[in-house]
Amino acid sequence: MTTRAPKDIDLASLADSISADAKTITDILNQEKLPQPTLSACGPMKYPGGPEMARLQEARMNLLTSAWALEQLAAGPQDYIYWQAYSAKHDLTVLNAFARFGVFEAVPTSGDISYVDLAAKLPLTERQLRRLFRHAMTKNVFYEPRPDHVAHTSLSMAPVKKRSLGPWINHNLGEILPASSRLADAIEKYGDSQEPNEVALGIAWNLEKGKGLFDWFKNDGEGSRKGWRARQFAEAMESMDGGGHDVQFVAEGFDWGSLGEAIVIDVGGSSGHISISLAEKFPALRLVVQDLPEVETAFDALVPDDLKSRVSFQAHNFMEPQPQEDAKVFLLRHVLHDWPDGIAVQILRNLITGEHGVMKDGTRIVVADNVMPLKGTVPTPIERLTTTADLQMWTVLNALERRKEDWIELFKQVDERLDPVAFFQPEGSSDTVIEVVFCK
Structure with missing residues (x-):
């Protein structure tokens, strides 16, 4: 895969590419008798995945890339940068307000509701709601089917259908967005x-000297509320079944079936969503989810009764x-990218x-994490x-997304007996599954 030079990108060629890729997606979905994407509230949540849908996913990635470039050319350089700096932050803060105040759930899943009636259900006034909705609707999040009434689109229905998207929004837009705006300040300091x-997060939230993200998560709140951020983070991680982070990619990236009856330790496994997925696919495995005590409540709420004999928390x-x-x-899925090299080595x-x-x-360490790709690959x-993940890690922990050679060097620093035998990136995955064998 090569990157197109800017001089080769023009409105006409982008339009042709978009038309061809849209037809490919439409034709495949029709052949498979699957629903087409739509903004209707009853539309499908995501595109089908799996190796058999590789051609559809390739067309989808091409379509997204072309659509972004088309938006930039249609806006023009000056307006695009101006609008990004002016509008994008408010696109995000509106989503944050909707999640924080329960707006997604308060709008009925069918039919519509008046602004007056909606305000009676929420800690927001009618005027505040109108202002938030008016901006969100420019991005097709909710719509007005008739004057003074609001209803769901497929986009606004997503946090209702997938509850973990609410915590995901609260974590990223309520906690990380204020910190990301201070990254330049952290670099300067x-x-x-x-x-x-020594990070932007500490500046944004005025954290006590020497305290970081996970100290904040663990200790924020009083009484029964103590550790609520850690619990929210665990719930947010459940939403990472999509957008290139689908849990299926962990299953596809390593031959779990070859283990037979085996114990797998999900280190830093949060509320256990990855272990649950593996247990469902590989019935011979027993999985132990390890994380901080504050996360156990979220784990207990998530693990199905029929899997509790094979998926436990420690x-x-x-x-x-x-x-x-x-x-x-x-x-270790999305664990090591949270830490700079010195701490990753110790883990x-x-x-x-x-x-x-x-x-x-012969014991294996399976790392499912980002491997920073070469440009255009x-x-x-x-x-x-x-x-995005690289900037997020920089903002909150001074960590990073590593290149392949960085990962190899990291394992070498840990112990010469660690042998990274495979780097495999499943089709459509933003993560790479790294298999490391310990050889005495």
């Missing part, structure tokens, strides 16, 4: 620091030596030298997810 507490801080000794695989060393001695020969929408 700390330079190219690798310390996880309170454990991965900054301490690993207590499990019989695991065949230690899974991995804690797996190798656990409470009960050195890791067994992946579709632009997937590349944007990786660069």
Whole structure:
């Protein structure tokens, strides 16, 4: 895959490309008797995935890339940059207000509701609602089917159908957005620091010196509310089944079936959504989700009763030596990209030298994480997810998204006995699954 030079991008060629890719998607969905994308509230939530849909996903990535470029050319350079700086922040703050005040759920899933009646259900006035909705509707989030009434589109229905999108919005727009606006301030203050507490997040939220993201999550709130941010974060992570982060890619990226009856430790596994997915697909596996004690409530609420015999929770801080000794695989999904190299090395060393001695020969570490691609080697929408994650990690933890050579060097720093035997990126995934074998 190569990147088109800017001089080769023009309105006519983009329009032709969009037309061809839209027809490919439409034809495949019709052939498979699947619903077409629509802004109607009853429309499908996402496109079908899997290897059999590779051609559809390729057309979809091409379509998105062309549509973004078409928007830029249609706006013109001056207006595009002007509008981005002026409007984009309000696109996000409106979503944040809707999630925080329960607006998505308050609008009926069928039919419509008047602004007056909606205001009676919410801690917002009619005037405030009208102002929020008026801007959101310019992006097809909600619409007015008749004067003074509002109804759902497929976009506004998404947080209703997938409840974890609410916490996802609250985390990213309520917690990270204020911090991202202070990234330049952090660069000016700390330079190219690798310390996880010298970050934009600390400036934005005036965190106590020496305290970082996870201290804040763990200790924020009083009484029964203490740790509410950690619980919200765990719920937000459940939403990462989409946008290139589908849980199916963890299953596709490693041969889990070859393990037979085996124990898998999901290190930093949050509320267990990845382990649940693996348990459903591979009935011989037993999975242990390890995370901080504050997350156990979210885990208990998520794991189905029929899987509780095979998916369990263990309170454990991965900054301490690993207590499990019989695991065949230690899974770390979106864990190591949270930390600069020095701390990532310690997390991995804690797996190798656990409470009960050195890791067994042949034990595997499976890392599902971003690998920063070379420019032009992946579709632009997937590349944007990786660069977004890189900036997010920089903003909150001074961490980063690593290139392939960075990952290899990281494992070498940890222990010469770690052998990264495979880097596999499933079709459509923004994550790469890295298989590492411990060889004594």
